[in-house]
Amino acid sequence: MIHAAPKNPVFGLVAEFSHPDDLLHAAEQATKAGYKKVEAYSPFPVHGLTEALDWHESTVPWMIFLAGIAGGLGGFALETWVAVQAYPHNIGGRPLFSWPSFIPVIFECTVLLAGVTAVIGTLAINGLPRPHHPIFGAKNFDRASQDKFFLCIESSDEKFDVSETTKFLEGLDADSVSSVRNDEDDL
Amino acid sequence: MENANTLRLDKAAPLGGLLAIIGGVIMATTGTLWQSYIYGWLFMAGLTLGALGIVILHNVIRATWSLSILRLAEAAASPLSLFLMFLSWIPIATVGLKEIYLWADPVRSAGDHVLHNKAFFLNPSMFIGCSIAYFAFFIFMSNTLRKSTIRQDQNKDVTESQKRANIASPGLLAFAVVVTFAATHWAMSLEPHWFSTVYPLLSLIGQVNCAVAIATLILCVNANREPYKGIVNAKLTKDLGNILFATTMVWAYLTLSQFLIIWSGNLPEEVPYYRLRAELGWQFLGWILIWGRFFVPFFALLAPKTKRYANTMKWVCIWIILMHILDVFWLVVPGFERGGLFQSIRLGDVGALIGFFGLFLVGFSTEVKKAALVPTHDNRLRENLDHA
Numbered sequence: 194m195i196h197a198a199p200k201n202p203v204f205g206l207v208a209e210f211s212h213p214d215d216l217l218h219a220a221e222q223a224t225k226a227g228y229k230k231v232e233a234y235s236p237f238p239v240h241g242l243t244e245a246l247d248w249h250e251s252t253v254p255w256m257i258f259l260a261g262i263a264g265g266l267g268g269f270a271l272e273t274w275v276a277v278q279a280y281p282h283n284i285g286g287r288p289l290f291s292w293p294s295f296i297p298v299i300f301e302c303t304v305l306l307a308g309v310t311a312v313i314g315t316l317a318i319n320g321l322p323r324p325h326h327p328i329f330g331a332k333n334f335d336r337a338s339q340d341k342f343f344l345c346i347e348s349s350d351e352k353f354d355v356s357e358t359t360k361f362l363e364g365l366d367a368d369s370v371s372s373v374r375n376d377e378d379d380l
Numbered sequence: 381m382e383n384a385n386t387l388r389l390d391k392a393a394p395l396g397g398l399l400a401i402i403g404g405v406i407m408a409t410t411g412t413l414w415q416s417y418i419y420g421w422l423f424m425a426g427l428t429l430g431a432l433g434i435v436i437l438h439n440v441i442r443a444t445w446s447l448s449i450l451r452l453a454e455a456a457a458s459p460l461s462l463f464l465m466f467l468s469w470i471p472i473a474t475v476g477l478k479e480i481y482l483w484a485d486p487v488r489s490a491g492d493h494v495l496h497n498k499a500f501f502l503n504p505s506m507f508i509g510c511s512i513a514y515f516a517f518f519i520f521m522s523n524t525l526r527k528s529t530i531r532q533d534q535n536k537d538v539t540e541s542q543k544r545a546n547i548a549s550p551g552l553l554a555f556a557v558v559v560t561f562a563a564t565h566w567a568m569s570l571e572p573h574w575f576s577t578v579y580p581l582l583s584l585i586g587q588v589n590c591a592v593a594i595a596t597l598i599l600c601v602n603a604n605r606e607p608y609k610g611i612v613n614a615k616l617t618k619d620l621g622n623i624l625f626a627t628t629m630v631w632a633y634l635t636l637s638q639f640l641i642i643w644s645g646n647l648p649e650e651v652p653y654y655r656l657r658a659e660l661g662w663q664f665l666g667w668i669l670i671w672g673r674f675f676v677p678f679f680a681l682l683a684p685k686t687k688r689y690a691n692t693m694k695w696v697c698i699w700i701i702l703m704h705i706l707d708v709f710w711l712v713v714p715g716f717e718r719g720g721l722f723q724s725i726r727l728g729d730v731g732a733l734i735g736f737f738g739l740f741l742v743g744f745s746t747e748v749k750k751a752a753l754v755p756t757h758d759n760r761l762r763e764n765l766d767h768a
Contacts (some may be wrong), residue, residue, distance in 0.1 A: 258682075285646060293643050296636060 204231075204327035204375040205347035206358050207334075208367035213239045216342035219365040220245040223346060226361060230350035234328070234343040244265070256314040257307045264306025268299045325376065333370045387602065387753075389745040396741030403735015414479040415716045423708045424740050425465045429559060430587030431733040432457035432522055434595075436555050437490070439525055439548035442541065444760050445619035448611060449595035450529070451753050459523045461743030466515045468739060473508050473727055481507075483572045494573050494649075502569050514562045521551050522758035530750070533759035547741035559584050559766035569650025571715040574653045575641070582634040583711065589627035590704035596620045607754045611761040616690045622679065623685030624700065646765070657710070660720030665710050673703040674757060678765065705733065 210216045216233055223231045224247045233242055272295045276282075281289050316322070328334060328345060337343050344367075346358050356371070362370045407416045434453040438446035446453075455461070478485040482495070483502040489495045495502065525544055532540035563580035599620070603612040642650045657666055677700055686692045709729070718724040754761060 254684075287646075293640055296640065 201348040202375055203348045203355065204330075204373040205345045205353075206362055207331045207343055207345045208362040208365060209333060209369045209371075210342040210344070210366075211227070211340075211368055213237075213342055215310065215366060216344060217245055218243060219344045219362075220369070222262055222365055223361075227268075227352055228346050228350050230347040230353070231286055232328075232345045232347065234334075234337040234345070236338050236340060236342075238325045238350075239342075250318070252318055253311065259312045260310035261303045261307035263283070265299050265303040266303025267306070269295060271302075272298055314334075327373055327375050330376075331373045332369070348375075387745075387748065389748060392745035395565060396738040396745065399738025399741065400735045401738075403731045403733070403738055406731025407728050408497055410726060410728035410731065411575055412716075412718075412726045414476045415713070415718075416726065416728035417568070417731040418477060418480050418546065419474060419708065419712050419729050420736040421465075421468055423705065423733060424670060424736035425469070425566075426583060426587040426708065427591055428457050428461055428465050428740070429518065429562075430584070430589075430591035431595075432462070432518055433555060433559075433584065433588050434591055435711055436521060436548050436552050439529075439541075439544040440552055441490050442545075442758070443619075445616065446675055447614055447755060447758055448599065448620070448761055449592065451748065452595040452598055453591065454522075454526045454751070455744050455748035456528065456594075456740070457518075457522050458526060458578060458743060458747035459519050460747055461740065462515065462519045462522055464739050464743045466519075467513070468736070469511060473504075473511060477504060477507070478613050481569060481572070483569060498572065502565075502572055505679060507565055510561060510565055513620055514565075517554065517558050521547075521555065526751075529757065533752060533755055534753050536757060556581075556584075556699055567711065570712060574648065576650070578634050578636050578638040578641075582631070585627055585630045585634060586704060586707055587625065589631055589700055592620065592623055592627065592696040593700040593704070596624065597694060597701070600694040600697065603690035607752070611754055612690055612719055616761070617690055618684070618687040618691050621693055621696070623683050624696070625681040626683065628674060628677045628700070632678070635674075642681075656717075662710075662721050665706065669703065669707055669710055672699075672706055677703075 208219060213235060215234060217239055220231065220233050220242060222247060227357060231246055233246060235240075235242070241253065272377045273290065276291070276295075284291075328343075329344065331345070333341060334343065344362070344365075346362065352358075357371055359372075391512075403420070409414050410416070431453040434449065435457055438450050438453070472480060480503075483489055483498065484504050484507070500506070524547055527541050528544050531537075531745060560580040563583045567583060568575065568579050595619075599608055599612055599615070602608045639654065642654060656662070679694060680686050680696050680699075686696060713724050713729070716724070718726070
């Protein structure tokens with residue numbers, strides 16, 4: 194994601210936990226406290242975490258839906274043009290505009306465009322591919338893919354305040370709370 | 381007994397009996413007795429078999445969504461319910477046979493070359509013999525699986541699940557074959573000159589779709605009562621919604637396949653089925669089904685918001701059930717050649733639906749009391765709750 198300059202040198206504050214339930218609890222508390230730019234990192238999927246973060250992202254589903262509609266209409270238009278205008282053939286005496294036989298291709302075009310959009314849209318909205326991320330600089334973060342659980346409240350959050358947020362995270366029984374710096378290139 | 385109170389079905393069995401009598405009287409007095417009878421019977425027997433399909437499927441895959449509606453499906457397809465369907469089949473096979481099926485009437489089918497060639501399968505003794513075998517198979521499957529789940533509820537013996545899977549896996553395959561023959565004998569032979577190899581599967585998927593819709597409706601309406609209060613949540617309604625979504629899509633896929641193949645082939649022995657349904661107002665019912673049986677539930681169930689709440693799922697289920705009633709009407713009634721769509725809407729058919737629903741209710745309400753609504757042999761539904 195491209196941020197507008199000038200930027201906060203602090204990317205966010207990270208709390209480290211040893212147990213998935215603590216992470217879940219912390220995520221719930223952060224949402225309840227009104228934080229919106231909260232991200233959780235865990236070595237495996239934690240049931241209920243998405244709900245706890247109150248995470249709503251409807252851009253990709255809508256992109257897929259609209260791409261599907263566009264694919265269906267496009268397929269239908271192509272077939273109609275080919276069969277009626279470009280290459281009119283008499284096939285067994287049927288009308289040129291034989292829409293029932295267009296349906297399989299309409300379906301395929303719908304699925305194709307929706308599927309491709311799902312992949313590209315997901316990558317694009319997530320800002321991927323992205324070789325580096327500030328969170329990689331967090332203390333102990335390599336263990337997020339092994340046995341530790343992290344909750345990050347990002348500095349772009351409206352409620353973010355270094356001392357207040359640190360105090361809040363410390364109150365959640367975190368193993369440790371540390372600050373993460375933004376990459377210098379981004380600043 | 382607590383279960384019975386939950387669904388408030390204490391007086392349902394006598395009520396069902398009363399409905400069956402009322403339906404019977406309406407059918408007998410409105411002049412379309414046998415046509416209405418076979419329509420109502422096919423609708424209800426179809427739903428019973430759809431429920432049996434869910435029971436067999438569950439014992440193969442052991443999914444949590446099917447577990448949540450297992451006891452409802454088991455009660456709907458219980459040995460008693462199937463036996464009631466068998467009893468109500470007897471009039472079809474005896475006094476009504478010639479009235480209902482053209483091929484069974486030697487006078488009307490005299491000199492008919494096509495029917496003569498099909499006579500080895502479409503003849504009264506084959507019909508009766510095979511039907512008894514179909515019912516024997518259905519009742520065997522239903523009885524074995526239901527007894528085993530109830531036994532496991534009590535003794536918690538996990539080997540029971542494996543035993544059921546060993547029966548249900550080949551049973552599912554056999555079920556598909558038997559239903560294919562049964563649908564051919566009972567429903568497709570109403571228009572005996574016509575044939576379609578997709579037809580039995582198409583009927584089955586519609587029935588399964590409607591059976592899941594009815595079970596989901598019961599869950600959603602009772603979502604705030606025990607024992608469903610503990611298990612109906614956003615995840616479960618989403619799963620059930622996705623199953624309804626998938627079966628709706630398969631229904632549309634098969635419906636279109638059948639139509640497209642016949643339309644493309646344009647052969648004289650196949651097209652009369654659609655010619656009959658493309659004129660005199662029947663085409664409107666066709667369009668209602670395309671939009672109502674497919675597009676409406678498709679788009680409704682595409683939205684995650686619909687599937688998240690029991691309250692919205694309830695309405696989708698009611699819609700699917702209504703559309704299935706029209707769907708069976710579309711499959712069965714044009715073949716009676718009563719005339720156009722509007723001449724074909726008869727009170728007797730409504731009577732048939734009421735009567736056979738009553739008969740179904742007798743079996744369902746008697747059987748549903750006999751076991752815990754949420755099976756106790758498999759705790760996954762309750763465990764889900766702890767993680768939610």
